[in-house]
Amino acid sequence: GAVVSQHPSWVICKSGTSVKIECRSLDFQATTMFWYRQFPKQSLMLMATSNEGSKATYEQGVEKDKFLINHASLTLSTLTVTSAHPEDSSFYICSARPTGGLGQYFGPGTRLTVL
Amino acid sequence: SQQGEEDPQALSIQEGENATMNCSYKTSINNLQWYRQNSGRGLVHLILIRSNEREKHSGRLRVTLDTSKKSSSLLITASRAADTASYFCATEGNQAGTALIFGKGTTLSVSS
Numbered sequence: 001g002a003v004v005s006q007h008p009s010w011v012i013c014k015s016g017t018s019v020k021i022e023c024r025s026l027d028f029q030a031t032t033m034f035w036y037r038q039f040p041k042q043s044l045m046l047m048a049t050s051n052e053g054s055k056a057t058y059e060q061g062v063e064k065d066k067f068l069i070n071h072a073s074l075t076l077s078t079l080t081v082t083s084a085h086p087e088d089s090s091f092y093i094c095s096a097r098p099t100g101g102l103g104q105y106f107g108p109g110t111r112l113t114v115l
Numbered sequence: 116s117q118q119g120e121e122d123p124q125a126l127s128i129q130e131g132e133n134a135t136m137n138c139s140y141k142t143s144i145n146n147l148q149w150y151r152q153n154s155g156r157g158l159v160h161l162i163l164i165r166s167n168e169r170e171k172h173s174g175r176l177r178v179t180l181d182t183s184k185k186s187s188s189l190l191i192t193a194s195r196a197a198d199t200a201s202y203f204c205a206t207e208g209n210q211a212g213t214a215l216i217f218g219k220g221t222t223l224s225v226s227s
Binding site for chain 1: 155156157160203205212214215216217218219222
């Protein structure tokens with residue numbers, strides 16, 4: 001149980017395009033999901049906290065207009081990187097917290113490469 | 116935001132040796148967790164230690180937690196080449212629903 005999926009697992013796009021990444025909790029409901037970014041040879045940095053039915057909370061330094069988060073259902077959160085640039089190339093990982101439960105479960109990550 | 120430092124940043128050992136990694140954090144925590152990440156892959160949860168625990172074991176892993184010093188250590192005994200990976204500590208704060216905050220990680224290389 002407690003499986004989180006991400007789609008796509010990797011994506012290559014041209015500079016200036018937008019990319020949507022999905023994070024799904026497959027066998028549990030998650031009121032809260034988290035989005036992290038990991039640059040090569042670095043640690044995971046929290047980008048934002050996504051709450052179902054409300055606006056996401058962004059960490060300092062993360063542009064909310066560039067990284068759009070939508071948590072429209074209890075099993076799905078999406079992260080859209082708008083007008084992507086090469087410096088947005090990174091590994092994006094989501095985690096989901098079971099509603100009313102403990103712990104967080106991580107997705108396998110999405111590798112974004114912007115040319 | 117990041118909690119703190121892990122040391123060493125990189126560790127190279129021979130198979131069969133023990134590997135010790137340390138993690139320091141800054142704020143009060145509910146628990147501390149250790150994760151492993153193979154190059155370019157997702158996270159693998161290794162072990163969780165609660166703030167009221169001092170030591171925990173799981174197979175070849177031993178984790179200690181010293182809340183007075185805000186530090187933790189991960190010991191991998193009898194290391195294997197397959198243990199080669201990056202290891203991260205992550206802390207969960209006291210407030211309900213908070214995200215995990217990761218340390219900078221230690222890259223472990225085990226040669227056969």
